[in-house]
Amino acid sequence: MTENKRDIEELRQELSRVDGHLLASLEKRAKLSRRIGELRKAQPAQLPLTDRAQIAALVARASGDMPPEDLRIIFGRIYASSLALELPVRVAYPGPAGAAAYEAARVRFGNAAELVAVDGVAAALAEVSAGRAEFAIAPLETQAEGPVQHTIEAILATELKIVAEVELATDLSLMSKTGNEADVEKVYATAADHARAARFFAGHSPKLSVLDVKSQAVACDLATEDHGAAALVGDTFGIERGLIVARRAVADAGPDRVRYAIVGVRPSGRTGDDATSVVFSVNDAPGALLGVLKVFADRGINLKKIQSRPAATEEWAYLFFLELSGHATDRPLVSAFDEVRPKTRFFKVLGSYPAP
DSSP, X not given: OOHHHHHHHHHHHHHHHHHHHHHHHHHHHHHHHHHHHHHTXXXXXXXXXXXXXXXXXXXXXXXXXXXXXXXXXXXHHHHHHHHHHHSOOEEEEESSTTSHHHHHHXXXXXXXSXXXXXXXXXXXXXXXXTTSOXXXXXXXXXXXXXXXXXXXHHHHTXXXXXXXXXXXXXXXXXXXXXXXXXXXXXXXXXXXXXXHTHHHXXXXXXXXXXXXXXXXXXXXXXHHHOTTEEEEEOHHHHHHTTOEEEEOOOOTTOOEEEEEEEEESSOOOOOSSEEEEEEEEEOSSTTHHHHHHHHHHHTTOOEEEEEEEEOSSSTTOEEEEEEEESOTTSHHHHHHHHHHGGGEEEEEEEEEEEOO
């Protein structure tokens, strides 16, 4: 054995020892999480609020040997898995299984959480309102189009609150049993996913056929049964179904970045670094919007975001979606809201949550 090979072998043995320490630490963390879960059994379901800050602090302490984004992903999954052990919950999401909302729920709540696919955001919120689920998850904002109007309108129709957010960048991959793209003769995909990868398929062999299916779950099931087939799905979901990536990142426009709202019955508490979302409409009068915004400016409240959307219930009327720095129970926001309400036709706080 050459000296280089001997050194490499010794380093690999050291890596194995490090892996053993990592496993022991993860199992110790799991035991602590289960213990917390036992102590919280009689308490209402409430998400821990400091996970994001703790992960950021860990990444900041790192030496730089591992890429910061990889560390965020790794610790994010560890925290999600631990959360599922200490807070076994039922989470409703707008289906179908395997869609982006499913992946966002897995990222936040871990693999042990019970995820329930329902038909649309309103149905997901209804599960929480009826006590059949502790939380619902729904798309709140997309990078391309801004606030998701049907989600905001669905939340407005309830007494539920946004209690947390999770951001997800979803791409599509070609996945099969073998992971060999040369084996693929047909691809199962939903109509929406097919459209997202139209250029990819246009540049592929004309012999490749694309068959529409109703969900990513069906696509995976069919690809699993057929040696010459692949599924067009997200990596995480495909891997869970036993498939291997044959071609990664095939969506024409790249990853689709979406902020998801986690919605529950009980408002979240303060963390010291929070954001609050509100929705309002103003009277049709000169300076009406300016009058509302000036209230926040006079109190030094930072407006992180303001966007408008047509109101669904009234022609030529608009709803304004506002994200503010601070928690809804902070004194400056409480006094601002009290002054703003008489100036608006409609005003509602959607919720406060740890700042994105």
